[in-house]
Amino acid sequence: MARADAAPRTAATVWAEVGGRRYPIHLGSGLLGGLGALWAERAAGEGVLLAYDRGVTPLAERASASLESSGFRVVPAPVPAGEGSKSLAQLERLTRQAAAAGLRRADAVVAVGGGVIGDLAGFVAATYQRGVRLAHVPTTLLAMVDSSVGGKTGVDLPEGKNYVGAIWQPELVVMDTAALDTLPQAELATGFAEVVKYGLLEGGELLALVEAWPELPGPEEALVDLIRRCVAHKLAVVAEDERDLGRRAVLNLGHTVGHGIEAAGGYRRHRHGEAVALGLLAALRVSVAHAGLDERWRERTRVVLARHGLPVRLDAPPATAAIMEAIERDKKADGRALNMVLLPSPGEPVIRTDPSRELVAAAIEELRR
Ligand SMILES: NC(=O)c1ccc[n+]([C@@H]2O[C@H](COP(=O)([O-])OP(=O)(O)OC[C@H]3O[C@@H](n4cnc5c(N)ncnc54)[C@H](O)[C@@H]3O)[C@@H](O)[C@H]2O)c1
Ligand SMILES: [Zn+2]
Numbered sequence: 001m002a003r004a005d006a007a008p009r010t011a012a013t014v015w016a017e018v019g020g021r022r023y024p025i026h027l028g029s030g031l032l033g034g035l036g037a038l039w040a041e042r043a044a045g046e047g048v049l050l051a052y053d054r055g056v057t058p059l060a061e062r063a064s065a066s067l068e069s070s071g072f073r074v075v076p077a078p079v080p081a082g083e084g085s086k087s088l089a090q091l092e093r094l095t096r097q098a099a100a101a102g103l104r105r106a107d108a109v110v111a112v113g114g115g116v117i118g119d120l121a122g123f124v125a126a127t128y129q130r131g132v133r134l135a136h137v138p139t140t141l142l143a144m145v146d147s148s149v150g151g152k153t154g155v156d157l158p159e160g161k162n163y164v165g166a167i168w169q170p171e172l173v174v175m176d177t178a179a180l181d182t183l184p185q186a187e188l189a190t191g192f193a194e195v196v197k198y199g200l201l202e203g204g205e206l207l208a209l210v211e212a213w214p215e216l217p218g219p220e221e222a223l224v225d226l227i228r229r230c231v232a233h234k235l236a237v238v239a240e241d242e243r244d245l246g247r248r249a250v251l252n253l254g255h256t257v258g259h260g261i262e263a264a265g266g267y268r269r270h271r272h273g274e275a276v277a278l279g280l281l282a283a284l285r286v287s288v289a290h291a292g293l294d295e296r297w298r299e300r301t302r303v304v305l306a307r308h309g310l311p312v313r314l315d316a317p318p319a320t321a322a323i324m325e326a327i328e329r330d331k332k333a334d335g336r337a338l339n340m341v342l343l344p345s346p347g348e349p350v351i352r353t354d355p356s357r358e359l360v361a362a363a364i365e366e367l368r369r
Contacts, residue, residue, distance in 0.1 A: 012228050016235050018151060018169055019242045025149070025173040027228050029220050032062050032137070032176040035110075036070030039135055042171045045106030048072045049098045049128075051121035053113030055081040056139050059179055060112045063137055067110070075101040079117060083267060086120050086155045088164070094124045108133040108171070114140035114187075115147035115272075119165070122153030126168035135172040139179040141191025141217070142273060145198065145230040148173050150238040150248075161267070167243060175231075177224055180217050188216040189309045190273025196304055197253050197280060198230040200297075203347025206233070211304055250349040253341040254280035257364060260327035264318035270311070277310035278367055283341060285363035286355050291342040314367040324361055 011028030026038060039048075048067055052060035057078065064074045077097055079085045098109075109132060111121035118136055125134035136148040154165020180188065192213075199210030206229050209222075217223055234251065241248040258279025262270055270278070284301055287293035306312045318326075331339075339353045340360070 012224060014228060014231055014235065016149070016169070016173075016239075018235070018239055019167075021169055023169065023171050023173070025175065025231060027144075027175045027177070027224050027231070029178045029224065030176065031174050032059065032179065033066055035063050035135075035137065035174055036066035036068070036072060038172060038174060039067060039072065039108075039110070040070045042133070042135070043072070043108060044133060045104060045108065046071060046073050047075065047101070047103045047107030049075050049077055049094065049101070049103055049107070049109045049121075049124070051077045051079060051094060051109060051111050051113075051117055051124065053081050053117045053139070054078045056113055056179070056182075059137075059139055063110065063112050075103065079113070079120065081113075081116070083116055083156070086116055086162075088155055088157070090120055091123060091127070091155055094121070095128050098124070098128050103128070103132070105129050105132060108135065110135045110137060112137040112139060114138065114143045118143050118147050119153050119162070120155055122151075122168055122170070123155055123165055125170075126153050126166035131168065134168060134170040135174065136170045137174050137176070139176075140183055141180060141188050141227075142194060143191075144175045144177075144227050145191060146194045146234065148175070149231050149234045151242065152244075161263075175227060177217070177220060177227070180223075183217075185216065185309065186271065190271040192216055192308050193254075193273035193276040193280070193305065193310055195226065195230055196301065197251075197276065198233050200280070200284075200301065200343055200346050201250060201253055201349050202229075202233050203345070206230075207346050211300060213304070213308070216308055249339070249351050250341050253343065253349055254283050256327060256330075256340045257282040257323065257360065259330055260323040260364075261314070261318065263326035263330070264322040269316075269318065274311050277305045277312065278314055280305070281312060281367060282360070282363040284343065285366055286340060286359055287342040287344065289359055289363075290355050291344040291350065291352070293343055293345060297343075297346060312367075313369075314364070320361055320364045320368075323364055324357065327360070
């Protein structure tokens with residue numbers, strides 16, 4: 001499909017400055033057709049390994065046509081949809097495909113898909129010939145507001161999620177909100193859970209926007225603005241702590257219990273954002289009990305999450321004990337204490353190591369009422 005796309009309707013550019021490097025993140029509706037021209041400004045070589053999720057083949061074909069029309073040699077690398085593709089097997093397959101196609105150090109990887117493809121292809125870029133250039137073209141709301149920003153890449157092991165990886169910043173990120181037109185409602189909602197997280201972390205206008213958000217995805221121009229604000233928030237945190245040794249942990253608001261719920265359910269019961277929705281409510285409960293948060297914020301957050309179809313109740317397994325076990329396993333693997341991001345008030349997250357097991361367990365139990 002080699003047709004040129006219509007000109008973008010709404011657009012914004014955020015410049016990321018991370019780890020001594022600077023690169024543009026373009027946001028707008030209808031940007032995909034301009035990918036080749038944008039990459040031409042950032043590329044060093046003409047080869048591109050186009051790693052894409054099979055579920056977004058039409059988008060990948062448009063990305064490919066655009067890159068080719070700008071003179072790039074595209075090596076298409078479709079990857080099956082699903083978390084199972086974040087594997088060493090896919091890493092091996094893609095790197096060997098790149099080698100067989102003769103891709104060199106100056107060439108690049110372009111990732112088209114959600115967080116699964118971004119993490120996998122990003123890790124391919126980080127490791128192939130000790131590192132090649134990377135462009136992210138996120139196609140899920142979660143990938144736009146979260147996984148394509150900040151440079152974390154990697155794959156899963158049977159022993160644990162994201163157990164092998166690297167920090168590898170892209171050279172370019174192109175977020176075409178028109179790609180979200182085909183994203184199922186439940187996937188939009190899972191991304192929105194992260195948006196709610198940013199609203200709570202930042203407070204103020206962003207939180208007000210989040211609370212008033214209409215049915216997803218929402219009006220185009222407002223959506224571009226919403227994503228831009230989330231991206232800017234994440235970038236500001238990451239710029240301070242790229243390697244995740246301190247402040248970056250605030251981005252884990254809702255993720256201590258969220259990861260516990262995901263892991264205890266074998267990653268099958270809840271999508272990531274669904275577990276994060278429940279995790280946010282648990283973190284806010286602990287914040288009320290332990291950090292002086294006004295109870296009303298928890299209630300208001302519950303209303304927003306529920307309005308977008310995210311779970312606000314845990315009415316089945318996993319059992320609380322299993323969730324607590326998963327949380328402790330996480331912490332051990334991490335080498336950190338049972339730390340948790342609490343929110344004394346919106347916009348003022350703090351990292352605390354002292355909430356007791358009992359308090360956290362009670363906050364999970366409350367989700368069942
Ligand atoms: N690197 C990071 O900082 C970071 C942050 C958060 C999450 N992650 C990772 O991201 C992954 C989750 O990402 P995700 O939620 O995007 O899931 P995903 O990549 O699995 O995509 C979800 C589903 O949507 C489909 N899809 C994608 N784009 C579509 C579109 N435009 N239209 C129709 N269908 C589409 C996919 O085929 C898939 O079935 C996890 O592996 C998680 O660990 C990474
Ligand atoms: Zn998350």
